[in-house]
Amino acid sequence: MIKVLLAEDQGMMRGALALLLDLEEDMQVVAQVAAGDQIVAAALDARPDIALLDIELPGRSGLDAAADLRTELPSCKVLIVTTFGRPGYLRRAMEAGASGFLVKDGPVEDLAAAIRRVLAGERVIDPGLAAAALSAGPNPLTQRERDVLTAAVDGATVADIAGRLHLSQATVRNYLSAAIGKTGTRNRMEAVRAARRNGWL
Amino acid sequence: MIKVLLAEDQGMMRGALALLLDLEEDMQVVAQVAAGDQIVAAALDARPDIALLDIELPGRSGLDAAADLRTELPSCKVLIVTTFGRPGYLRRAMEAGASGFLVKDGPVEDLAAAIRRVLAGERVIDPGLAAAALSAGPNPLTQRERDVLTAAVDGATVADIAGRLHLSQATVRNYLSAAIGKTGTRNRMEAVRAARRNGWL
DNA sequence: GTCGAACCGTGACATTTGTCAGGTCGGATC
DNA sequence: GATCCGACCTGACAAATGTCACGGTTCGAC
8 A cells, every 4th residue: 555645735636636546546645734844744653655745835845845855754755746847846856856746737647657656666757847957957046146036026126135135235236137147037027037937946 | 417617727636626526426527628718618518507717727817708608608607716815806706707716725625515505506705705805995907007017027128018018118107107006016016916916917 | 068087198307227347255176 | 276156245337117297188977
């Protein structure tokens, strides 16, 4: 019997997937969590064979939780199941030790199949997405550039960001300018969108 | 037997919900579509008793499709099932003739229950969300202000927007300024976010 | 027929933003 | 030790943005 942990913040999605997986004769959902910072504790308690992790979760990113899981419970495989097939996400998932990366666009049948393949030792990755991740290259942004960009997502002014990050306004502008240059965009909003699309934030 | 139409762009979610509803003895999913502009055609073909519509769909908004359905197939009830419980969405859904408004956060059991209640003639609306919709008030933005704001979401410059909407740059700035004023924000990005949060776009 | 509201425009102004050319400092790497 | 790179900073400049006051048209409501 395959024991599954399910981390997904959307209640309806979580419930539907749990119900669906429990219908499989050889699978059983032994833990369900809605927040990223509950994943490790729930896994240590329920001892699943595999963890299905969404990426964008409240509390802690599924990618960070995946890395934690690899050290805290190495016997548990990790399968990332996410809405957004972003190149940077895939790259980070692999670096975090995930065994598979599935986007929620595909048919439901893929899910149980992916679980079985991962448990059989395979790596499950969408071929098109893998190609996109390779062609997109690694994240060109430095840590500080990411910080400044993420602080700019909600329309904060330079003064806001400078205050939040304890930087000079001129420095913030320089980082923003660098990020705009590296993303090949024209202003901070385009830079934010480009960085998000690639999973660089 | 309750015949259900399902409109949802995320394949995994759509499949899981269909499977789940088909498990109910008195329900049957007679049509599944992934795009908003296929809803009416599919409904006229399959003649469902109720249509579950997501709002943010490719092709055509679920809210617009709901209005179409009310005229093309009045016997079919509409239940909006969406990720985002935005006040403006709820208001528009009611104006479009929807019988219910459900957010995907809640437990799956709510879905079948909501369908049955709608078919029984009830209106199904989250009480907290209804209160929020009332307190938020109606959409204060004019049509043109909405146009300009939506054209600004991707970080387009004033010149871009003016070109896309065939307006003078000065006019665009005036509309943006008005939208910023009405939303009580400080710049166009905050205005966009505020308008989106309220479902005014 | 008057009124208000939405629509579209102009011109001028202060502020914010993006760019560029510099400089300091610490930690890798060779 | 020289050389890179990233983290910080400064100052100055042009461009974009946001605000304001003002004008005009159209259209529906009262």
